[in-house]
């Protein structure tokens with residue numbers, strides 16, 4: 001029977017699988033590709049599921065109705081997107097929407113654009129405020145800051161920059177200035193807005209609302225307040241303007257954020273005494289390191305290196321090249337590593353503390369008339385307290401309580417609510433670096449979705465991704481606003497990739513290619529066979545059983561049986577009329593500690609993952625040599641970066657890679673040999689590991705199965721077969737790290753495992769008990 005006829009037969013008889021019960025990946029054993037395989041929850045980056053929050057309904061796209069001068073704001077209406085706020089975020093949002101051809105109106109309650117960089121009663125700015133992010137790291141991508149400006153421009157220049165940007169890109173005329181959005185009520189079609197502008201109150205409608213109202217307006221005071229009563233005066237950093245007003249007074253500055261650093265520094269030259277209350281230690285980073293603005297040292301690697309690697313590197317650099325302080329008092333030492341807090345930058349405070357010009361105190365315990373008592377039992381006479389305790393995010397105009405506490409909103413990409421596609425947020429985030437590139441990226445996302453150029457994933461996929469990100473944020477930043485945290489470089493990279501048009505292989509990239517795929521019934525196998533077929537290939541699957549919904553011919557085969565393999569490969573070659581590509585995908589995983597003698601599980605993994613692939617390849621080599629074909633081995637990131645308690649898997653996959661290398665040396669003149677290294681892809685194969693209490697969730701970042709499939713397609717279609725392929729950019733970095741700095745890679749894994757043990761993650765895992773005991777648990 002030839003391939004075409006067999007395909008017809010398969011399609012026609014798919015319901016007649018003799019034993020449908022055996023079709024699940026767990027029953028096939030071989031059908032699941034390693035412990036790092038995919039599950040249905042993992043959605044591809046740009047896939048839209050039924051019910052997905054899709055693009056704007058037809059209608060809104062198109063040129064905005066022109067206002068006076070031909071480029072005015074136009075009117076409101078159901079097809080119009082309204083952006084609330086004319087700070088950096090709102091300006092970026094309006095610009096991106098204009099550029100995407102989406103009708104947009106901005107409303108800003110102040111008489112001018114620029115948000116908090118305006119020096120005004122309702123802004124957090126003060127006269128001495130400067131950027132603490134450097135020029136090239138702060139600017140929008142298409143609008144440089146003048147070269148003659150200093151590395152860290154002052155507030156007035158920043159305001160000039162933002163307003164110049166808005167003017168240059170036709171944003172200013174899209175705004176209704178002096179107009180406050182008082183309330184926004186969700187209607188079936190969009191929004192009913194109540195505005196308060198120069199002409200009085202008005203009601204308008206809008207199709208979509210972009211909330212860009214900033215979150216540094218409402219002072220956050222200790223809640224509950226510290227006990228006792230204070231007879232001195234007090235204020236919040238929000239109202240601080242100049243240090244002169246505190247001349248000759250004993251001032252207590254509370255907090256260790258950037259407001260506290262700036263204000264304490266300015267007061268040191270004016271006040272009688274400056275006390276700084278730090279309830280915990282934080283890293284205070286210098287603005288310059290190694291002769292450059294310190295935020296420029298990260299380079300492009302920051303986008304791909306795991307933050308723990310960057311943390312280790314940053315701490316080493318700070319130790320070696322950080323500022324040398326004179327002997328004297330110090331700020332309290334941080335308990336957490338660098339990069340695990342919002343960055344506090346100051347060249348001045350550590351030095352002023354060392355000189356005794358700023359006196360450090362711990363947290364406040366209570367007030368007593370003019371005295372402030374601290375947690376270490378000391379007390380000081382204080383005339384004035386400046387609370388530099390930060391700001392509270394609020395979206396007071398949203399009716400219906402959608403955002404009672406916006407700092408706890410679970411949003412997709414920190415922009416899109418999971419249950420309302422008529423609402424987006426821009427700027428509701430706390431960036432590890434500058435805010436401007438982040439709001440620019442968020443604005444582009446909103447514009448791409450509103451214009452229909454980009455489709456969001458389905459709600460379930462968005463929720464899963466947001467929950468996962470939140471977990472990662474908690475692991476890094478703890479409970480301090482985890483919902484709002486953004487690692488700037490990684491976020492920008494994610495958005496860039498998401499908005500990049502997909503680089504898809506041509507529709508006939510595998511046209512006529514004869515492919516044998518092992519483990520074809522598993523999660524990887526199904527995804528691969530579907531894609532290969534779509535790209536024009538003829539595929540025969542080898543697996544224990546044929547699933548009843550298989551779209552390709554199957555040759556049932558136990559890959560651990562040499563006789564069965566020889567016969568199955570011969571049968572597949574006969575069906576296809578030869579073999580151009582063999583994909584060794586079958587594999588199994590499961591916990592197997594290295595310290596225990598190798599038992600059945602270990603042998604089973606070695607039998608299938610290594611010897612099964614070896615034997616299948618050997619049987620296929622004559623066919624591949626004839627066709628000058630290729631062989632692809634699906635190894636695993638664990639072949640390079642092993643994890644404890646999964647020794648059989650790491651060993652078998654590393655051995656598989658070693659086998660591939662040996663094979664290449666022998667047959668590489670005629671056959672292309674590629675090893676692919678996927679990381680964790682969700683699938684039922686992790687169930688046995690999870691059941692043993694050893695989930696990989698906190699160790700490996702899940703990746704979509706599409707990346708693995710794309711890597712195999714790339715291996716099959718590249719002009720020359722690549723030697724090794726990672727399935728994600730992060731995978732490339734991890735692979736390089738494991739190869740070139742294996743000691744560091746080990747340390748990172750060890751540290752993660754130790755943290756998980758300390759967190760009690762292995763408490764219910766008997767297999768981990770000896771390791772937990774050795775860690776003192």
Ligand SMILES: Cc1cc2nc3c(=O)[nH]c(=O)nc-3n(C[C@H](O)[C@H](O)[C@H](O)COP(=O)(O)OP(=O)(O)OC[C@H]3O[C@@H](n4cnc5c(N)ncnc54)[C@H](O)[C@@H]3O)c2cc1C
Nearest residue numbers: 085087088089109115116131132181213214216427434435
């Ligand atoms: C003191 C300080 C210093 C900072 N320094 C830096 C720095 O050096 N580098 C950096 O990258 N980031 C810095 N930031 C972060 C800063 O938040 C961002 O740089 C950015 O300017 C924030 O822009 P935004 O548009 O989100 O908010 P904002 O600038 O606060 O703008 C929000 C706007 O919305 C308007 N608005 C609010 N509610 C309504 C309503 N109901 N109707 C109409 N209009 C409304 C407000 O009037 C305001 O103009 C700093 C923040 C503060 C507080």
Ligand SMILES: NC(=O)c1ccc[n+]([C@@H]2O[C@H](COP(=O)([O-])OP(=O)(O)OC[C@H]3O[C@@H](n4cnc5c(N)ncnc54)[C@H](OP(=O)(O)O)[C@@H]3O)[C@@H](O)[C@H]2O)c1
Nearest residue numbers: 130131132222223255256257258259260279388389390391
């Ligand atoms: N460009 C600049 O130079 C500049 C200047 C000023 C501000 N900013 C930016 O403006 C934003 C706000 O900064 P911020 O410094 O005002 O606020 P912040 O970063 O939120 O810092 C608040 C500080 O107050 C402390 N705190 C909070 N509640 C407290 C309480 N009840 N008792 C004692 N301490 C308490 C916090 O301690 P915990 O950490 O322990 O909670 C933290 O040290 C940030 O994005 C910042 O980078 C930038």
